[in-house]
Amino acid sequence: MIRNRVTVSGRVQGVFFRDTCRRMATARGVAGWVRNLPDGRVEAVFEGTDDDVRRMVDWTRQGPAGALVADVAVQVEPPEGLRTFEIR
Numbered sequence: 027m028i029r030n031r032v033t034v035s036g037r038v039q040g041v042f043f044r045d046t047c048r049r050m051a052t053a054r055g056v057a058g059w060v061r062n063l064p065d066g067r068v069e070a071v072f073e074g075t076d077d078d079v080r081r082m083v084d085w086t087r088q089g090p091a092g093a094l095v096a097d098v099a100v101q102v103e104p105p106e107g108l109r110t111f112e113i114r
Contacts, residue, residue, distance in 0.1 A: 029058075029073045029105040034086050036096030038068045044113045046090040047082075054078045057108035073108045 034043070039062050047060045047070060056074040063069055072082045089095050 027073060027105045027107075028076055028079050029071065029103045030079050030083055031069070031071050031101045031103055032083055032086050033063075033099045034068045034070070034089065034095055034097070035066070036089075037092075037094040038089055039066055041092035042090050043068050043093055047086070048111055048113050050085060051082055051111040054081065056082050057111055059108075059112045059114050061114035071103075071108075073105050 044060045044062065047068075051058060051072065054074065056072050056078050058071040058073050060068060060070040070082075070086065072079045074082075083098070083100055087095055087098050
């Protein structure tokens, strides 16, 4: 089990980034959350297997149709044992 926190910048709000992220994470069995930040970025936490978390981080580098991702910052954190994925 690993945990990554990502901060995504670019045109990532108003393009269904959070909803698509939630659906993809839930389908992969990845726990965590995603939220909009006041400065226009999106922040997400992913907890799960190495492969599943890596796939979610890779997905954030493109995002959903309509998104234009400029940068993704990734931080490795200790897992907290989250069990669901939610939009905050």
